[in-house]
Amino acid sequence: MSSVPTVLVVDDSPTILKVVQLVLTKAGLEVRTAPDGEAGLAAAREQKPDLILLDFVMPRMNGYQVCRSLAQDESLSDVPVILMSAKGDQVGERFVKVMGIVDYITKPFSPEAITAVVHHSLEKYAKLGHRDSEPLIGSPDQLAENLVDETGPFAREAAERAIAIEELRDGVAGAVAGKISGLFSLADAARGEGASEGAPESESHVPTDADAIADAARAALDDETLLRLADAARRAVAGDERRVLSGNLQVVPIAEILQLLDAQHHTGVLTARRSGGHVDIYFRDGSIDLAMAQGAAEEFLLGRFIVENDLMPRADFDSFVESREKNGKLIGMQLVKLGYITEDDLGAALRQQTCELVYELLRWKFGAFEFQSTRDLPQRAVDAALGLDVEGILMEGFRRVDEWHLIERQIDNFDLVFLRNEDAVAQMGRGRLTREELTVLEKVNGKNTVKELVRESRMGSFEVSKMLYRLLSIGLIRRRVMPVAV
Numbered sequence: 202m203s204s205v206p207t208v209l210v211v212d213d214s215p216t217i218l219k220v221v222q223l224v225l226t227k228a229g230l231e232v233r234t235a236p237d238g239e240a241g242l243a244a245a246r247e248q249k250p251d252l253i254l255l256d257f258v259m260p261r262m263n264g265y266q267v268c269r270s271l272a273q274d275e276s277l278s279d280v281p282v283i284l285m286s287a288k289g290d291q292v293g294e295r296f297v298k299v300m301g302i303v304d305y306i307t308k309p310f311s312p313e314a315i316t317a318v319v320h321h322s323l324e325k326y327a328k329l330g331h332r333d334s335e336p337l338i339g340s341p342d343q344l345a346e347n348l349v350d351e352t353g354p355f356a357r358e359a360a361e362r363a364i365a366i367e368e369l370r371d372g373v374a375g376a377v378a379g380k381i382s383g384l385f386s387l388a389d390a391a392r393g394e395g396a397s398e399g400a401p402e403s404e405s406h407v408p409t410d411a412d413a414i415a416d417a418a419r420a421a422l423d424d425e426t427l428l429r430l431a432d433a434a435r436r437a438v439a440g441d442e443r444r445v446l447s448g449n450l451q452v453v454p455i456a457e458i459l460q461l462l463d464a465q466h467h468t469g470v471l472t473a474r475r476s477g478g479h480v481d482i483y484f485r486d487g488s489i490d491l492a493m494a495q496g497a498a499e500e501f502l503l504g505r506f507i508v509e510n511d512l513m514p515r516a517d518f519d520s521f522v523e524s525r526e527k528n529g530k531l532i533g534m535q536l537v538k539l540g541y542i543t544e545d546d547l548g549a550a551l552r553q554q555t556c557e558l559v560y561e562l563l564r565w566k567f568g569a570f571e572f573q574s575t576r577d578l579p580q581r582a583v584d585a586a587l588g589l590d591v592e593g594i595l596m597e598g599f600r601r602v603d604e605w606h607l608i609e610r611q612i613d614n615f616d617l618v619f620l621r622n623e624d625a626v627a628q629m630g631r632g633r634l635t636r637e638e639l640t641v642l643e644k645v646n647g648k649n650t651v652k653e654l655v656r657e658s659r660m661g662s663f664e665v666s667k668m669l670y671r672l673l674s675i676g677l678i679r680r681r682v683m684p685v686a687v
Contacts, residue, residue: 206323207231209250211241211267212285213259217308221254224312225319238262242270245277252323254315255302257286268302269592272464281326283318285310447571450475455562456595458570463487463591469575475568480558483582489594490578491585492555500661501558503533506550508659512542515659531581551585556594557661563598564605601663608670615652615662618681619645619669625676641668645678 208230210221218234225232233250235241237259245253253271257264264284271277284305303326306318446458455473459482462471466487473480478496482489494501504522508515513536525535533547542550621642631639640658649657655665672678 205229205231206251207233207248208252208254208319209233209235209241209244210254211235211238211244211259212254212256213237214256217256217285220312221315224315228316228320230319238264238267241267245271245280246274249277250280252319252326253280253282254319255282255284257284263596265596266592281322283322446574447569450565450568450570453570455565455570456599458572459559459591459595462572467572467574468578470573470578471570472573473562473565473568473570475565480562482555482559482562483578483585485578485582485586485588487591488587489555489559489589489591490587491551491582492558493581494558497558498662500655501554501561503550503554505659505661506553506557507536507542507546510546510550510553512546512550517541534584548585548587552587552589555587555589556597559594560598560601560663563595563602604667605663608666611670611673612651612666615655616650618647618650619673619678620647620681621645622677622679629675629677637664638668638671641665642672642677645669645672647681 208225210218210225210232211234212218212221213236215236218236222232222234233244233248235244239262241253241255242262244250255264255267262270264286268282271280271282281303284302285308286305304318304322306315448458450473458471461467462469462484464487468485469483471482471484473482478494480492480494480497483491499505504518507513508518513521521536521541522532525532533542533551536542537544537547626642631642634642637660640660641654644654644657651662651665651669654669655662658665660668669678
């Protein structure tokens with residue numbers, strides 16, 4: 202291997218590739234380039250680089266997908282990655298120290314900046330040719346290090362498993378020793394009883410009765426001992442199913458928790474809490490089977506998605522809710538049982554509801570989380586069995602979060618009130634608007650707040666805010682200016 206560190210630059214911009222290659226070559230590094238994610242992975246597998254500079258937004262495979270593939274490849278999982286993104290302040294912070302990403306740099310960058318970041322990362326993570334001297338943060342087996350300290354639940358689990366293995370080893374050794382001791386005692390007793398006085402030791406009679414030997418073995422390995430050893434073996438192999446991962450969402454973003462549970466194929470319940478309610482996400486082998494909420498806004502209730510997808514008229518659904526028996530049964534299953542909707546209809550509504558709840562969680566800046574590992578999921582999650590891919594949900598969720606950043610520049614709180622610009626609406630014509638835009642526009646009356654628009658339109662806050670943002674941008678509505686007291 203060459204003593205000169207190798208940097209692989211992956212970007213779909215030929216200009217970026219040429220500039221970065223020129224700058225880093227002048228800095229004394231060996232530089233290779235790739236025009237997209239797939240080509241970058243192929244180049245990395247052909248010759249393992251010391252560091253990868255990776256663009257986030259690329260066709261075919263984006264930066265997150267490339268990082269995921271690197272993390273799943275044992276030969277490449279320890280390669281440090283620097284993310285390059287025009288949205289580095291938003292995207293970069295979410296991915297630093299996740300799946301091998303150790304730093305990020307925002308485009309456009311200066312030659313001095315890219316050189317400094319690359320040298321710093323090489324010295325800190327790749328050790329300039331001594332790659333094995335310090336493990337990197339970010340491989341699938343090391344993701345937990347980003348979530349807990351040395352006293353955290355994953356560290357405790359590892360310690361408990363080591364103790365269980367030691368306990369199992371000692372238990373087996375003790376039981377086997379007891380068995381051998383019992384057999385020798387039986388043999389000695391038999392030898393003493395059966396030996397002829399004065400006869401040589403070699404001629405002593407040692408019984409070979411199978412029942413006697415079995416009795417001695419059972420005496421050494423009794424039921425209590427066997428149960429204890431079996432329990433120790435279960436804990437040593439499977440770990441403690443009652444373990445809990447918990448933390449603060451201000452310290453660990455929910456996206457990192459989702460990625461960890463996905464990468465390690467966990468089964469159990471992830472609960473995120475903040476004042477006013479909580480969301481439960483049910484995982485099965487790393488996929489999301491269902492999400493449900495307590496204390497959620499009306500927009501996240503199942504009824505919204507049933508009506509929005511035209512599965513039931515709003516009036517019929519409202520009448521059903523008012524008249525249904527309060528027997529604790531889930532409303533979706535009641536609708537299926539009574540023939541209002543099909544099981545496929547319910548599955549589609551649950552899928553949409555689950556995704557929307559996860560998208561909302563990605564916006565939470567504070568709160569607490571905990572993960573309960575269990576193979577016994579509640580029946581509602583078993584029945585739903587949505588099997589949603591975490592990666593796909595996160596990519597759409599991050600796209601929405603980025604849109605929220607733009608929207609919130611114009612709509613910074615849900616108590617704002619808007620007015621219609623009737624002249625602009627007449628000049629443009631309502632026929633050029635989408636159904637959703639028309640729905641929101643008709644409810645803009647100079648009185649309704651954004652919060653009330655969400656409730657009356659029976660749409661989600663993201664959809665309503667996006668419609669308002671569009672209507673604002675083309676001048677069909679404007680903010681109502683509240684009078685100032687003098």
